[in-house]
Amino acid sequence: MANEDRYLGKLLDNRYEILEVIGTGGMAVVYKAICHRLNRPVAVKILKDEYASNDEFRRRFHTESHAVAMLSHPNIVSVYDVSNSENVEYIVMELIDGITLKQYMKKRGVLTWKEALHFSLQITKALSHAHSRGIIHRDIKPHNIMILRDSSVKVADFGIARLQSMQSDISYTKDAIGSVHYISPEQAKGESVDARTDIYSLGVVMYEMLTGRLPFEGDSPVSVAIQHISSIPLMPGELNPDIPERLEEITMKAMNPSLEERYQTINEMMDDLEEFRKNPQEVDHMSPSIVGDINPSREKSYDNGEQNRDMPKNVRERYTSSARPTGVKGELVKEEYIKKSKNSRRASVALGVFLVLAFIVGTFIFLWRFWLSDLFSKPETMTMPGFVGTKLEEILINPHYTERFNFSTTYEVSDEYEEGYVISQEPAEGRTVVKSDEKIDVKLVISRGTNYVIMPDLAGKDYRQAIIELEKLKLIVEKETVISETVEMGIVIKTIPEAGEELLPGSTVYLTVSAGPKINYVSVPKVTGSMLNAAIDALEEKNLSAGNISLVPSEAEIGTVLYQSVTEGTEVAEYTSVDLRVSGGPNMINASAQVGG
Numbered sequence: 192m193a194n195e196d197r198y199l200g201k202l203l204d205n206r207y208e209i210l211e212v213i214g215t216g217g218m219a220v221v222y223k224a225i226c227h228r229l230n231r232p233v234a235v236k237i238l239k240d241e242y243a244s245n246d247e248f249r250r251r252f253h254t255e256s257h258a259v260a261m262l263s264h265p266n267i268v269s270v271y272d273v274s275n276s277e278n279v280e281y282i283v284m285e286l287i288d289g290i291t292l293k294q295y296m297k298k299r300g301v302l303t304w305k306e307a308l309h310f311s312l313q314i315t316k317a318l319s320h321a322h323s324r325g326i327i328h329r330d331i332k333p334h335n336i337m338i339l340r341d342s343s344v345k346v347a348d349f350g351i352a353r354l355q356s357m358q359s360d361i362s363y364t365k366d367a368i369g370s371v372h373y374i375s376p377e378q379a380k381g382e383s384v385d386a387r388t389d390i391y392s393l394g395v396v397m398y399e400m401l402t403g404r405l406p407f408e409g410d411s412p413v414s415v416a417i418q419h420i421s422s423i424p425l426m427p428g429e430l431n432p433d434i435p436e437r438l439e440e441i442t443m444k445a446m447n448p449s450l451e452e453r454y455q456t457i458n459e460m461m462d463d464l465e466e467f468r469k470n471p472q473e474v475d476h477m478s479p480s481i482v483g484d485i486n487p488s489r490e491k492s493y494d495n496g497e498q499n500r501d502m503p504k505n506v507r508e509r510y511t512s513s514a515r516p517t518g519v520k521g522e523l524v525k526e527e528y529i530k531k532s533k534n535s536r537r538a539s540v541a542l543g544v545f546l547v548l549a550f551i552v553g554t555f556i557f558l559w560r561f562w563l564s565d566l567f568s569k570p571e572t573m574t575m576p577g578f579v580g581t582k583l584e585e586i587l588i589n590p591h592y593t594e595r596f597n598f599s600t601t602y603e604v605s606d607e608y609e610e611g612y613v614i615s616q617e618p619a620e621g622r623t624v625v626k627s628d629e630k631i632d633v634k635l636v637i638s639r640g641t642n643y644v645i646m647p648d649l650a651g652k653d654y655r656q657a658i659i660e661l662e663k664l665k666l667i668v669e670k671e672t673v674i675s676e677t678v679e680m681g682i683v684i685k686t687i688p689e690a691g692e693e694l695l696p697g698s699t700v701y702l703t704v705s706a707g708p709k710i711n712y713v714s715v716p717k718v719t720g721s722m723l724n725a726a727i728d729a730l731e732e733k734n735l736s737a738g739n740i741s742l743v744p745s746e747a748e749i750g751t752v753l754y755q756s757v758t759e760g761t762e763v764a765e766y767t768s769v770d771l772r773v774s775g776g777p778n779m780i781n782a783s784a785q786v787g788g
Contacts, residue, residue, distance in 0.1 A: 301403035394445030577620035610640030680707030738768030
């Protein structure tokens with residue numbers, strides 16, 4: 192039996208049943224499994240034997256995975272559990288119903304710039320969340336980015352990416368060729384990295400989405416790595432003229448080999464992408480130059496003599512000594528003064544008329560360009576297609592629809608349509624709508640079907656068993672704990688709605704659970720000096736929980752608890768959270784998050 196097949200059918204920790212292999216990487220094998228405690232499908236990533244047998248690597252795997260499990264963001268694949276069973280190191284993750292961005296690009300070829308922008312924005316949001324918690328991915332590439340059926344994006348393999356950077360220094364083997372096309376110059380040189388290395392890799396991913404090719408190719412991983420350090424790729428616009436100039440600039444700034452010239456934070460890049468999304472056609476217009484003084488230059492003092500012969504006659508007449516100065520009215524004869532006054536008034540009136548006409552013409556041109564032209568030109572239109580009676584998931588995976596329409600959905604019970612099919616749409620089928628650069632908003636009403644479930648009788652049962660029963664019925668559970676003198680702690684007192692009522696899947700059920708007759712106090716154990724897993728177990732034995740776990744640089748062994756927020760021996764109420772600081776080794780980047788309770 193192949194190495195990756197020996198886990199099939201196995202039950203890890205009496206909870207996760209391994210069903211099938213769904214992926215294999217350089218370090219781990221990914222399986223589809225079922226969580227029997229919560230009755231839901233999950234993905235289980237198991238380390239390969241050559242890594243699982245290395246104690247140092249296993250320690251780092253455990254610590255890194257706990258840190259990544261603290262991440263919680265809609266664009267990051269969720270990590271549910273980190274554990275080992277019979278010396279098997281594994282991570283339990285959200286099972287994604289979708290394909291990788293690499294598979295999507297192979298299927299579609301060059302993506303439209305709108306698709307690339309849509310995916311890139313979601314990736315920046317995922318990286319922003321991780322970077323804010325001190326976690327760097329280090330291996331951003333299309334293979335680690337999942338595209339779901341609704342076109343949303345989830346970034347995977349945060350913990351594994353850091354561990355891959357630990358397994359060797361900078362030796363490029365055949366196994367590295369998938370990642371070397373996306374590594375930053377500082378990674379290629381074996382230098383220490385920060386969050387800007389993820390920005391560079393995202394720039395390469397954007398380059399590939401927009402052009403359909405990688406910026407650097409080579410016969411070996413080493414040759415590709417050298418190009419990242421010393422070469423400049425072709426501009427994306429040279430390969431695909433349809434790319435907007437601003438989006439090309441953002442891509443190339445992210446890929447700048449100089450750390451100082453690159454985006455300094457992922458939030459800076461996200462802001463530029465968001466601004467471009469809002470104004471994709473905005474162009475900086477330069478104001479026209481103002482014409483200079485039209486009067487002849489008076490830098491020279493002209494009078495009678497040879498100089499004046501070279502000037503035009505009309506100018507020479509104005510500056511010869513025979514011309515009288517006009518600065519003092521008394522020096523002019525009466526007729527000449529009257530004539531000059533009339534000419535001056537005529538010039539003023541003509542100038543005023545000219546300025547008024549220029550204002551009217553300018554105003555008309557402005558109104559025509561930005562408003563009136565739309566009134567007199569026939570807009571480009573299209574006829575709305577029909578979605579009623581079509582399954583929603585078929586609509587959302589059809590690029591012909593997703594590139595033109597922005598769908599929003601609501602759900603209703605229907606006796607006519609099966610669950611998941613469109614009941615109605617707005618705008619209606621056959622309606623004429625105006626085309627625009629933006630997607631057309633379409634509202635779809637989706638059938639919930641008529642598969643009601645019956646609310647079970649849960650009063651008197653342990654609340655954990657009650658939650659399992661309700662989740663099997665696809666109901667959402669909200670739990671409230673109250674003190675009770677008559678009902679044992681952890682037992683369901685009542686439910687809303689009550690037993691026997693008909694409910695739709697997805698409805699919310701409220702459980703009222705007993706907290707027992709009074710609050711119990713326990714003594715906090717000493718966990719400093721212990722390994723993180725042992726510390727968590729010691730707290731849970733006392734009905735306490737680990738609160739904020741901070742990974743900090745330390746010379747102590749990785750995973751060693753250095754500090755606890757509540758001193759040992761202190762009497763506290765049960766279920767109190769105790770914050771911990773844990774050694775991440777001397778080179779660990781700080782990270783913190785909330786776990787437990």
